Amino acid sequence: MDAVSVVTHLRNLASQPQNRASIVKDKSCLAGLILFLSHQDTQVVEAALQTIHYLCDNPNHCEVIKSELGMMVSLQNIRNSALSNHVKLLAHRIYVTLSMPSHQHTPEAKNKQNSLQFFLPSANKKARIITLHIHGLDNMERKSLCEEALLKVKGVISFTFQIAKRRCTVRVKPDLATECITSAIANTKVLKAQQVIKNECGKEVYVPMPTMNNQVEKSHCLPDYLPEEESPQKDLEKALTRPVSKEETRGNWLKATVGFLSKTFYW
Known part of the structure; x- marks a missing residue:
């Protein structure tokens, strides 16, 4: 062996x-x-x-x-x-x-963590939550690619994934434009993100986001904590390995x- x-x-x-x-x-x-x-x-x-x-x-x-x-x-x-x-x-x-x-x-x-979705210090209580539908988010390799893109965006605090739904929930600083995030994802060349919002009838709709021409400001350090212990895709990750x-x-x-x-x- x-x-x-x-x-x-x-x-x-x-x-x-x-x-x-x-x-x-x-x-x-x-x-x-x-x-x-x-x-x-x-x-x-x-x-x-x-x-x-x-x-x-x-x-x-x-x-x-x-x-x-x-x-x-x-x-x-x-x-x-x-x-x-x-x-x-x-x-x-x-x-x-x-x-x-x-x-x-x-x-x-x-x-408690699961109910809050994210672990955040008190200074981040005013952070915005953005829900994205990501076309192409259909396996762990693409998920890792998306993670790498998000980690480089200055102002992103934390994020979680639901691969089965091709969803990503991102918590960001209040002054970070949604277009910065979707542009960073689009730069992967294989993923494309649309914002998920609810219309007046309470129904979810996808909103196409414009791509920013200017370079997205990058973060050079990793966030302190990106919890995924309770993520819905955990079982999917386990299923990737052949069971005995x-x-x-x-x-x-x-x-x-x-x-x-x-x-x-x-x-």
């Missing part, structure tokens, strides 16, 4: 909720994932990040993962690396999730993976 096959199978196992506790409890798996985060093969790094992202889905796992020696440092290194934005965004999301105080991982806190259907197969793969990690690395 090579690193790519091992981390890919570990990711497939982690995509199934019933396997996550076993993976988190096994020190060889967590230590192996940390080593994979510094692997020279980008495919290995990305698969390791996806695995950790699955494991972080359970708040009870976050403290264990965070306390594993080298985890936070490795994530920070990826955020500051020359890897693709799409990989750095994933590392950023995991880093922020693990950095959250433990009380913010409770069901009560998550319900049989209990025996799951158990065998987990044992094989742990065995490979234990024999390959010295802890």
Whole structure:
């Protein structure tokens, strides 16, 4: 077994909720994932990040993962690396999730977060919310492309996606024009955004937005927090990975993976 096959199978196992506790409890798996985060093969790094992202889905796992020696440092290194934005965004999301105080991982806190849709400091209470319908937002690659575009727009505070509906809800500073956001999305060349509003009858309608000729002002730092734990597309993301259907197969793969990690690395 090579690193790519091992981390890919570990990711497939982690995509199934019933396997996550076993993976988190096994020190060889967590230590192996940390080593994979510094692997020279980008495919290995990305698969390791996806695995950790699955494991972080359970708040009870976050403290264990965070306390594993080298985890936070490795994530920070990826955020500051020359890897693709799409990989750095994933590392950023995991880093922020693990950095959250433990009380913010409770069901009560998550319900409060879900009802508010966004985590915002008090200074942003006057922020505007813009709902966009994005043509072409039909897979995770396009979602990452849209994220990259939005992160570059100065004045964007946070955003969430509903891929099934091709929707993106963006919270922005009051002085940021909607056209700035739609223009940034249009610059991807494969996505096009229309604003979603309600007419006098209360029915949703799509409003085409003009494209700005002047360059959109870019932000050079990532937002502090882009929560998506409660996003409707979470199940869709899980569905992208081929599930392992049989209990025996799951158990065998987990044992094989742990065995490979234990024999390959010295802890």
